[in-house]
Amino acid sequence: MALEMINSIKSPFLTYGLVPIVISITGHRDIPQEDEPRLFDAVTKALKEIADQTPYSQHVLLSALAEGADRIAARAALENSWILGVILPAPASIYEQDFVTEESRSEFHELHDKASWVETLPAKVTSPDAYREAGIRMARLSLFLLALWDGDETNVATGGTADIVNLFLREIPEPSRPGPADNYLPEARPVWHILTRRTRAPDRIPISKVGDMKKLAIEPDGTINRDSKCERWFAVMKRIDLFSSDGKSWLNDNSDLVAQLNEKDATLGLPPSAKFANALHVVSDKISMQTQRTRDLQMRWLFGLALAAIFCQQTYSGPAWFAGWLAAAFVFGLLATALLLKGGRARLEEQYLDYRALAEACRVQYSWKRAGVSACVADHFLRDQRDELEWLRQAVRTTELMPGSLPLDADRIKDVAEDWIDDQLNYFIGKTDKATSNDAQYRKWRIRAQWLFWSGIAVTGLLLLLHVFVVPNLSQDEQAELQWLIVVYGMLFGLSGMVEVYLDVKSFREQARTYRRMGIAMGVARRNLNVALENGDLNMAEDILMGAGRDALDENGSWLLLHRDRPPVVQLG
Numbered sequence: 001m002a003l004e005m006i007n008s009i010k011s012p013f014l015t016y017g018l019v020p021i022v023i024s025i026t027g028h029r030d031i032p033q034e035d036e037p038r039l040f041d042a043v044t045k046a047l048k049e050i051a052d053q054t055p056y057s058q059h060v061l062l063s064a065l066a067e068g069a070d071r072i073a074a075r076a077a078l079e080n081s082w083i084l085g086v087i088l089p090a091p092a093s094i095y096e097q098d099f100v101t102e103e104s105r106s107e108f109h110e111l112h113d114k115a116s117w118v119e120t121l122p123a124k125v126t127s128p129d130a131y132r133e134a135g136i137r138m139a140r141l142s143l144f145l146l147a148l149w150d151g152d153e154t155n156v157a158t159g160g161t162a163d164i165v166n167l168f169l170r171e172i173p174e175p176s177r178p179g180p181a182d183n184y185l186p187e188a189r190p191v192w193h194i195l196t197r198r199t200r201a202p203d204r205i206p207i208s209k210v211g212d213m214k215k216l217a218i219e220p221d222g223t224i225n226r227d228s229k230c231e232r233w234f235a236v237m238k239r240i241d242l243f244s245s246d247g248k249s250w251l252n253d254n255s256d257l258v259a260q261l262n263e264k265d266a267t268l269g270l271p272p273s274a275k276f277a278n279a280l281h282v283v284s285d286k287i288s289m290q291t292q293r294t295r296d297l298q299m300r301w302l303f304g305l306a307l308a309a310i311f312c313q314q315t316y317s318g319p320a321w322f323a324g325w326l327a328a329a330f331v332f333g334l335l336a337t338a339l340l341l342k343g344g345r346a347r348l349e350e351q352y353l354d355y356r357a358l359a360e361a362c363r364v365q366y367s368w369k370r371a372g373v374s375a376c377v378a379d380h381f382l383r384d385q386r387d388e389l390e391w392l393r394q395a396v397r398t399t400e401l402m403p404g405s406l407p408l409d410a411d412r413i414k415d416v417a418e419d420w421i422d423d424q425l426n427y428f429i430g431k432t433d434k435a436t437s438n439d440a441q442y443r444k445w446r447i448r449a450q451w452l453f454w455s456g457i458a459v460t461g462l463l464l465l466l467h468v469f470v471v472p473n474l475s476q477d478e479q480a481e482l483q484w485l486i487v488v489y490g491m492l493f494g495l496s497g498m499v500e501v502y503l504d505v506k507s508f509r510e511q512a513r514t515y516r517r518m519g520i521a522m523g524v525a526r527r528n529l530n531v532a533l534e535n536g537d538l539n540m541a542e543d544i545l546m547g548a549g550r551d552a553l554d555e556n557g558s559w560l561l562l563h564r565d566r567p568p569v570v571q572l573g
Contacts, residue, residue: 013083013116014058014402016261016276017283018247019240019395020083021054024062024138026164027069027148030199035210036072039148042194042211043076046146051080053234054241056248060085060401062138064131065111067104069148069161069196074111085401086115089134090123098126119403131159139164139172140376141401143233143394144189148196150204165191169218174379185384188218190230232387239391243284243355250287257282272402274369280399281362288355295348298339303498305336310494311487318486350564354392357560361396364549367420369399372408373542373549376400381553382560389560408538413529413545421526421548429519435512442508449499456492459485507562514555521551 014020031039051059061077062085063070077084088095092112099105112118121137123130139145145168149161156162167173171186195212197205215230261282270278312329316322365377378393385393406412429435463485471482525548532540 014060014276015251016279017251018058018244019280019391019398020058020060020401021050021237021240022060022062022142022394022398022401023050023144023146024142025070025073025146025148026135026138026161027073027146027194028150028161028196028198029066029068031068031072031148032197032199032202035197035207038211039069039072039194039196040076042213043073043146043148044080046192046194046213047076047080047082050144050237051082054237054244056245057237057241058083058244062087062142063111064089064134064138065108067099071107071111072148073146078111078114084111084115086112086118087134087137088118088120089130090126091120094124095126117402128158128160132163135159135164136167136173139168139189140174140187141397142189143236144230145191147191147193149193150196150198150201151193152201152204165193165216169216185386190215190217190233192216232390235388236391236394239354239388240395242351243358243391243395246287246291246351246355247283250283250290254286268370269406270370271404271406273400273404274366274406276399276402277362277366277369277396280395281359281366284355284362285359288352288359291348291352291355295352298342298348302336302339305332305339306498307491307494309333309336311491314487314490317490319481319483353560353563354389357556358392358395360556361392361553362399363420364552365396365399367416368545368549369406371413371416371542371545372406373545374405375546377549377553380550382557408542410533410536410538410541413538413541414533416545417526417529421522421529424548424552425519425522425526428515428522435515435519438508438512438515441506442503442512445499445503445506445508449496449503452492452496452499456489456496459489459492463489505563510562511559514558518551518555522548525551 025043047059047061059077059081060083061073063074063077065071065074065086065088074084092108096105096108099108119137121130121133123133145165147161147165147168149165153162153166156166168189168191170188172188174187193214193216195205195209195214197207197210217230217233261279309329309332312325312332316325316329361377361381368375368377376397378396381393381396382389426432427434463482466482466485474482525544529541529544529548532538532544
């Protein structure tokens, strides 16, 4: 069950429609005062390393503002122009009772007031369980954990630094975790361990080692690599930063549209999670379409250059054995290869697929949050991926950075059903009927491929017959004219092969089956939702919305993985 939260959003410095890099801090409270400058410098170095790797992204540090490590990191974040978000384990009036001195309470309020937003969990006392809940909340939202820690694992206290480090590295608890029979891999993230002494045991670590950093990461097989360079997670950061770069460019050109979107969401009284999900859906949807247009234009040029190269090569091999034709074939081949390499470096296909997948995931997230569903899409999307695609789930999680939620409401659920489920139903098998149109596309292009192939066979056979029965009786000039049939059958076979490549990339037949299955699933969900609303059973309605969302996410994830495994490649020879 989602925690009820008392929230304070002071200034939404986060940009709607972008994905920030989010990290959190944990660490000891009892830090020797003389060590604080070294630790401040160590945290600053870590923050700068992350910022240098992701120059186009916004950067967020989450902190509970406890004494010691939390505040050292908070000050370093503010000094380096990071956004500070605060998650308190209990209301401030209760939480500050843990701070012994008036100076400490004053420092807490100073940093509290500088935070962009404050989220307060509903604990009545600042117990170990309350601290652990705050740690879990930060862990779920963060890409990395900074741990100002002495590394002592002999006494792992609930809610303590070692406990938070362990759950980050091994398994972050999830409120909507599927059953163990689903065998999902546990959620785990890297920890950047900064060696830190404690006042109660200052001799455990030499002062010369204070501030040294070691990166710890969980491997896909569940083991902890204590000398990790976190390559996989830096790849995730790079993908987020690439999206931020593309997103900023689009936002700069479409600021009026984003303002209208925010104004519309405000009139609906939506919480920040819904607003951010909607904005991220719009931005990722628009730039995915831009990328698709660029990708398609590049493919058309690539096919054209490849055909030109084949034509020149066949002409050289047949009726016109001149060096100029071979040179032209060489130049067209080089141009096609250069275009292919340029597209590979730009990763246009991956960008289009990833952004399209993010848009659809955010559509589900927005629909859930608008209806009052507490679950997060990231807990149900691409769960088995342990590669750079994790950036997609991290992106969706960041829509929940700012606190606030809506209760389940029948009227809002009806609106969501009309705007989302009905729209999907029409898309898959209704008015738009993508299932039928994909079937039709598959048949059309399959017939073209077969016609081209058998035409090539026919021309080849004709050339063979002419060569056996006619060519011996022809002059050399007449024989040269027949050699143009070599060009014709070469082009027919080349075109047939390209159509096969197009069919493989587009996956019309596979998508038709998927769309038909999704249309049926959405139809069932709509009927069951009508029954739940008629009976006033909001819990059943929530379950149905979640089921429909999971179906959509499964389809979206399968589509993404299918097409990522089938990049458009044109064989030039």
